[in-house]
Amino acid sequence: MKILVLNCGSSSIKYQLLxxxxxxxxxxxxxxxxxxxxxxxxxxxxxxxxKEIGTILDHTAGVRKVLKALTDPEHGVIKDPEEIAAVxxxxxxxxxxxxxxxxITEEVKRTLRELFDLAPLxxxxxxxxxxxxxxxxxxxxxxxxxxxxxHSTMPRKAFLYALPxxxxxxxxxxxxxFHGTSHKYVSQRAAAILGRAPExxxxxxxxxxxxxxxxxxxxxxSVDTSMGFTPLAGLIMGTRSGDIDPGVIPYIMARExxxxxxxxxxxxxxxxxxxxxxxxSDMRQIEEEMxxxxxxxxETFEMLEYRLRQYIGAYAAVLxxxxxxxxxxxxxxxxxxxxxxxCENLAFLGVTFDEEANQVxxxxxxxxxxxxxxxxMVIPTNEELMIARETAELVSKMGxx
Numbered sequence: 022m023k024i025l026v027l028n029c030g031s032s033s034i035k036y037q038l039l040x041x042x043x044x045x046x047x048x049x050x051x052x053x054x055x056x057x058x059x060x061x062x063x064x065x066x067x068x069x070x071x072k073e074i075g076t077i078l079d080h081t082a083g084v085r086k087v088l089k090a091l092t093d094p095e096h097g098v099i100k101d102p103e104e105i106a107a108v109x110x111x112x113x114x115x116x117x118x119x120x121x122x123x124x125i126t127e128e129v130k131r132t133l134r135e136l137f138d139l140a141p142l143x144x145x146x147x148x149x150x151x152x153x154x155x156x157x158x159x160x161x162x163x164x165x166x167x168x169x170x171x172h173s174t175m176p177r178k179a180f181l182y183a184l185p186x187x188x189x190x191x192x193x194x195x196x197x198x199f200h201g202t203s204h205k206y207v208s209q210r211a212a213a214i215l216g217r218a219p220e221x222x223x224x225x226x227x228x229x230x231x232x233x234x235x236x237x238x239x240x241x242x243s244v245d246t247s248m249g250f251t252p253l254a255g256l257i258m259g260t261r262s263g264d265i266d267p268g269v270i271p272y273i274m275a276r277e278x279x280x281x282x283x284x285x286x287x288x289x290x291x292x293x294x295x296x297x298x299x300x301x302s303d304m305r306q307i308e309e310e311m312x313x314x315x316x317x318x319x320e321t322f323e324m325l326e327y328r329l330r331q332y333i334g335a336y337a338a339v340l341x342x343x344x345x346x347x348x349x350x351x352x353x354x355x356x357x358x359x360x361x362x363x364c365e366n367l368a369f370l371g372v373t374f375d376e377e378a379n380q381v382x383x384x385x386x387x388x389x390x391x392x393x394x395x396x397x398m399v400i401p402t403n404e405e406l407m408i409a410r411e412t413a414e415l416v417s418k419m420g421x422x
Contacts, residue, residue, distance in 0.1 A: 116169070198243065
C-alpha cells in the first residue's frame with residue numbers, strides 16, 4: 022500500500038510518498054509560495070533531485086504538480102496516481118470533536134470548519150490541502166491525523182484551566198496540547214527500545230525545535246503536556262515566549278500603547294530565544310555565540326535548560342515512576358550540549374550520563390549510563406511515518422467493513 026502524506030500550510034505543501042509494505046520513503050519534497058508566480062517546487066525521488074521556480078496558482082495545482090513528478094517517466098516512483106491508496110493529512114487542531122484519526126467525510130469537513138477559530142493559522146490551510154487532494158486524487162480516501170488527538174487522554178484535572186467554568190462550557194477554553202503525532206511516535210519507539218509494551222512504561226518525551234513541548238506519557242497515553250489552548254504555552258521556544266504571567270500582557274499593552282494583534286505578534290514571533298538573545302531563534306547560532314562568550318546567548322541557553330528541567334521534574338512527580346526520557350525534534354536530536362546540561366541536573370531521578378554516547382546527532386541512541394535508573398534516549402521523530410501508519414490502518418479497516 023502506498024500512502025501520500027500531506028502537510029499543508031497557507032502557502033506551502035510538504036509531502037512524502039511512502040510504501041507501507043517496507044515503511045520506506047519513495048519520494049519527498051515541498052512546494053513553497055503557493056499562489057505566487059515565483060512558487061518553489063522541490064522533489065527528491067528515484068535518486069533524482071528537482072527544484073523549479075514558476076507559477077503555482079493554488080494548492081490543487083500544487084498537488085497536481087506533485088503527482089506529475091511522482092509519475093514522471095524519468096524520475097517518478099510510480100506509474101499511475103491510482104497506485105496511491107490513500108492520502109494522510111496532518112491537521113493541527115481536532116478540538117474535542119476528534120480524539121483519534123478519522124476517514125475524511127463531508128461531516129468531518131464541516132466539523133473542521135467549525136474548529137477554525139481554535140487554530141486560525143493552521144486549520145483552514147489543512148482543509149485547503151484536503152480539498153486539493155480530493156480534487157487531484159478522487160479515488161483515494163483521505164485520513165485526518167490530528168496534532169491534538171494523542172493528548173485527548175489527559176484527565177480533566179490536567180486540561181481544565183482555573184477560569185470561570187463557563188469559559189470552558191461556552192468556548193471550549195482548555196489545554197489541548199500539540200506535537201501529539203511526534204510524542205506518540207517517539208513514545209512507541211522508546212517502549213520498543215526498552216523491550217516493553219507501551220502500556221508498561223512511563224515516559225517523559227521532549228520535542229524540542231522551533232516549537233517545543235514536553236509530554237508525560239503513562240502506559241502509552243498522554244496524561245499531561247506543556248502546550249495549552251494554543252502552541253504558545255510551555256517551554257521557551259524559537260520565537261515564542263512559553264509560560265508567562267498573564268498579567269504581563271495588559272501591562273505591556275498599556276505601557277507600549279499597543280493592541281491585541283501587536284502583543285500576540287510579540288509573544289509568538291519576537292520572543293523566546295530570539296527575544297532574549299537578540300541574536301537568533303536558531304539554537305545552532307545561540308551555541309556559536311556562547312562559544313564566543315556572549316552573555317545573552319549564555320543566559321538564553323540557561324533559561325531554556327532551566328524551563329525544560331522544570332517540566333521534566335514536574336512530570337516525574339505526575340508519573341510517580343519514570344522509565345525513560347526522550348529527546349527529539351531539531352534541537353533535541355542535534356544539541357548534545359543541551360542534553361548534557363539537562364541530564365547532569367537529573368541526578369535526583371537516578372539519571373547517570375554517558376558523555377561519549379551523547380555526541381550523537383540525528384540518530385537513535387541511549388545516552389544514559391549503564392547504571393542509570395532512567396533510560397535517556399535520543400529518538401529522531403518521524404511524524405510522516407506515524408501519519409502514514411494511521412492512514413493505512415484506517416483505510417484497511419474501511420476495506421474490511
